[in-house]
Amino acid sequence: MRAVVFDKYQTFPSLTDVDRPTPGPGEVLLKVAGAGACHSDVSIYRKFTADGVVKLPPPFILGHENSGWIEELGPGVTGFEKGEAYLVYGPIGCQRCRACSRGQDTYCANQASMPYLAAGLGRDGGMAEYLSVPARNLIPLGDADPVDAAPLADAALTPYHAIKLALPKLSGGGKSALVIGLGGLGQAGVQILKALTGATVIATDLREDAMQRAEAAGAVTVPAGADQAARIRELTGGRGVDAVFDLVGATPTVSLAQQVVAVQGRVTVVGIGDVEVPWTFYSTPYEAEMLTTYWGTIEELHEVVDMYKAGQIKPEVERFSLEEALDAYSRLEEGTISGRAVVTPHL
Incomplete structure (x- = not known):
């Protein structure tokens, strides 16, 4: 079968012929949708090294x-x-520890003994005609479009997990939320916040077209610039x-x-970038939390699919054939993808 293979560190992937996988005990073979x-x-093949x-x-x-089907x-x-059509929960833990028993494979206690992190992260993923995964990791899609659903597995699940954890901060009247970065995850984040909270949703990005899409989903947008933080605070009446x-x-x-989080507010850093931020006692408002999150749980992915079926999350998808997959990655690096690039090996 044809597949997009990460062959070597700091090297662009290749589209090549590989053996079709055989599902092992407890696994299923999917025909990738x-x-x-x-x-x-991109970080995997451009930035990472053996060390x-x-x-x-x-x-x-x-x-x-x-x-896939x-x-x-x-x-x-x-x-x-x-x-039958299913969405795949990507993380694969030991399936024995407390975290995995909660469906939270991302925080598997035995991760050190696992040979990979997830399907597509150390273990063969879905940029291929067929994919073998644990049956436990499948979420039924029913009649929902499996192609448009594919980004839900990360681009929607990741912000959903972060937002769900922060819901106590957004409970009550007069609350506000800010989404920084309006790519696939950010656009989903705006939609999720509008569906789950009554908060004013503020969104910011460098790209005008991305902000227009966020506005269409109900966000108030603030462009980048010297007065960016001041304008965001102004939208909250100065409180943050x-x-x-x-x-x-x-x-x-x-x-x-x-600069913009409120006293006793919460900053969740979801994007995995290169960060080095100085901290002093006065650099963050009093009792403001700063934390990171990673992906989400199997149960939460079921909830995300429910929102997708209800029309509350609508991924913006640009489809590519498998033969066009490398072009999709090139355009992703160039920043010319609108929404989420989805490779469709059988369509």
Whole structure:
């Protein structure tokens, strides 16, 4: 079968022929419907080295945002019918520890003994014609479009997890939230905040077209500039933002979050960027929390799919054939992708 393979550190991936996987015990083989191209993939093949992030040694097939149709069942698997559509929960933990028992494979206690992080992150992913995954990691899609659903596995699940944890900060009248960065995760974040809270949603980005899409989803936008922080504070009556979600995770964006968060507010850094921010006692308002989150749980992905089916999350998808997958990654690096690039090997 054809697949997009991460062959070597700091080297652009290749589209090549590989063996079709065989599902092992407890696994299923999916005929891939859609595989989202994520900036994390770019970091893997552009930035990482053998001395850097563990569990990601090449070669392996990229693609950690995946959906597909049941093709074959591995030994011991029952309850699935060929042709049914499913979304894939990417993280794969030991499935024995407390975190995994909660469906929180991202924080697996035995991660050190696992040979990979997720499907598409150390283990072969979905940028291919077929994908083998644990049956436990499948979320049913029913009649929902599996291609447009593919980005939900990360681009929606990741901000959903961060927002859900911050809901106590947004409970009550007069609350506000800020989304920094309006790529695939940021656009989903705006939609999720509008669906789950009554907060005023403020959004900011360098791109005018991205801010226009956020406005269409109900956000108030503030462009980048010298007065960016002041304008955001002005929208909150000067008190600051109750919950900030930084989907970029770069030094300037984290610094902006520190400047605009309210006393006793919360800053969640979701984007995995290069950050070095000085901290002093007065650099962040009193009792303001600053933390990071990573992906989400299986249960939360079920909830995300429910929101998708209800029309509360509508991913903006640009489709590519498998033969066009490398072009999708090139355009992702160039910043010319609108929404989420999804590779469709069989359409």
